[in-house]
Amino acid sequence: MRYVSTRGAAPVLTFEEAMLTGLARDGGLYVSETIPQLSHGDIAALSGLPYEEVAFRIMRPFIGDTFSDDDFAEIITKAYAPFNHPARAPLVQLGPNHHLLELFHGPTLAFKDFAMQLIGQMFQVSLGRQGKRVTIVGATSGDTGAAAMEAFRGLAAVDLFILYPHGRISEVQRRQMTTPPDHNVHALALDGHFDDCQARLKDMFNHFDFRDEVALAGVNSINWARVLAQVVYYFSAATSLGAPHRPVSFTVPTGNFGDIFAGHIARAMGLPIEKLVVATNRNDILHRALTTGLYQTDGVSPTISPSMDIQVSSNFERALFDAYGRDGAAVAAQMDDLKSTGAFKISQGALETLREGYASGRASEKETSAAITHALNTTGELLCPHSAVGVHVAEQHLGAAPMVTLATAHPAKFPDAVETATGQRPTLPIRMSDLYERSERVTQVDNNLTTLEDLIRERRAA
Numbered sequence: 001m002r003y004v005s006t007r008g009a010a011p012v013l014t015f016e017e018a019m020l021t022g023l024a025r026d027g028g029l030y031v032s033e034t035i036p037q038l039s040h041g042d043i044a045a046l047s048g049l050p051y052e053e054v055a056f057r058i059m060r061p062f063i064g065d066t067f068s069d070d071d072f073a074e075i076i077t078k079a080y081a082p083f084n085h086p087a088r089a090p091l092v093q094l095g096p097n098h099h100l101l102e103l104f105h106g107p108t109l110a111f112k113d114f115a116m117q118l119i120g121q122m123f124q125v126s127l128g129r130q131g132k133r134v135t136i137v138g139a140t141s142g143d144t145g146a147a148a149m150e151a152f153r154g155l156a157a158v159d160l161f162i163l164y165p166h167g168r169i170s171e172v173q174r175r176q177m178t179t180p181p182d183h184n185v186h187a188l189a190l191d192g193h194f195d196d197c198q199a200r201l202k203d204m205f206n207h208f209d210f211r212d213e214v215a216l217a218g219v220n221s222i223n224w225a226r227v228l229a230q231v232v233y234y235f236s237a238a239t240s241l242g243a244p245h246r247p248v249s250f251t252v253p254t255g256n257f258g259d260i261f262a263g264h265i266a267r268a269m270g271l272p273i274e275k276l277v278v279a280t281n282r283n284d285i286l287h288r289a290l291t292t293g294l295y296q297t298d299g300v301s302p303t304i305s306p307s308m309d310i311q312v313s314s315n316f317e318r319a320l321f322d323a324y325g326r327d328g329a330a331v332a333a334q335m336d337d338l339k340s341t342g343a344f345k346i347s348q349g350a351l352e353t354l355r356e357g358y359a360s361g362r363a364s365e366k367e368t369s370a371a372i373t374h375a376l377n378t379t380g381e382l383l384c385p386h387s388a389v390g391v392h393v394a395e396q397h398l399g400a401a402p403m404v405t406l407a408t409a410h411p412a413k414f415p416d417a418v419e420t421a422t423g424q425r426p427t428l429p430i431r432m433s434d435l436y437e438r439s440e441r442v443t444q445v446d447n448n449l450t451t452l453e454d455l456i457r458e459r460r461a462a
């Protein structure tokens with residue numbers, strides 16, 4: 001399998017190269033050149049298998065000869081061993097035809113663990129055999145950074161730097177990043193928004209001298225391997241609910257469009273998905289873009305679902321690439337408009353394709369809170385605010401097909417919002433109960449590329 005850039009002007013890479021590279025050199029994102037197809041029988045055979053076995057069968061066709069079957073099976077086993085639930089991604093029922101896919105049983109209590117744990121193991125095997133060292137820099141709205149710290153801490157071949165927006169993440173998220181004692185991981189509190197963190201990260205990738213000097217690698221959701229890891233649970237959930245014999249719908253709380261794009265890949269591989277619903281909080285650029293065809297940034301407002309407080313949704317570029325019939329030049333032109341004017345207009349044809357592929361909705365702060373209260377009162381389930389955005393939007397899209405809403409984080413990651421909505425303070429799982437006592441290590445930094453690059457040069461192990 002070969003990987004091509006969404007802007008059509010970067011080298012074509014193998015899976016291993018795309019995984020280690022992150023952002024393409026033309027500023028685009030890597031996607032697989034073709035989408036492997038699963039037959040009705042292949043999909044039916046997934047039903048009831050252990051999560052690890054489903055993961056192997058879904059991802060194997062994408063990785064080419066990067067890993068042998070034995071190595072890949074071992075990577076998957078190690079990646080999901082720290083999870084706290086034998087099903088890895090269990091389903092619970094919220095209503096007659098509405099289910100919640102709990103993606104928060106990993107080591108940092110958010111769905112990001114599914115991809116990051118896997119990437120950590122893949123990097124270790126790949127870099128180890130090449131005798132290489134890389135510097136990974138990541139931008140986070142909270143959960144990616146925590147998951148990356150957990151996945152990469154202590155690994156000999158990696159220095160990890162995580163940029164997070166100072167003062168704009170929850171205390172649990174911050175502590176998960178600032179308390180790992182390992183010297184190869186570094187938390188950087190940037191003076192700005194998540195979009196600033198993401199912009200500086202992109203600047204570093206586009207500064208080729210720096211990129212080559214420190215052997216820069218990326219694990220943000222722009223990394224294809226992350227999208228791939230997330231395709232798996234669409235299959236495990238849908239086959240548990242009767243696919244491929246009947247179609248299933250999914251609603252996905254969305255910020256950077258990575259998780260929902262994984263659903264699009266699952267569908268393109270042959271999984272019968274009736275509706276794929278984008279759920280946004282009041283930072284609703286994606287909902288507006290799908291409704292009006294105009295993708296227009298207008299500032300980020302902080303919400304109780306901070307991991308979705310995003311205006312520049314990186315992975316949307318992958319959806320555009322498909323909607324434009326994989327025309328990299330067309331995507332590059334739109335991204336240039338975005339950079340110079342803060343907006344772009346999706347062509348009529350591409351918009352129609354996107355609307356066929358994705359439904360959408362938004363939840364206000366009040367609606368999000370009300371969804372948390374309602375779920376607890378009617379089912380006993382405590383939702384995190386991100387999952388609650390999903391549940392609110394999903395209820396407007398219920399139909400004949402079973403609806404699955406992705407629960408993207410554990411409620412104890414966002415205890416204040418949950419307590420305000422329900423009067424109940426969610427508690428951390430026992431293995432994390434001393435999180436508030438561990439000592440923190442963090443560096444505050446200006447929103448400035450040169451300062452950041454100097455700091456990274458100085459801190460990384462030469």
Ligand SMILES: *Cc1c(COP(=O)(O)O)cnc(C)c1O
Pocket residue numbers: 110111112143144221253254255256257258259260307308386387408409
């Ligand atoms: C990252 C995150 C999201 C958004 O996921 P994307 O893949 O960026 O769309 C939603 N909820 C939580 C809890 C997250 O950590």
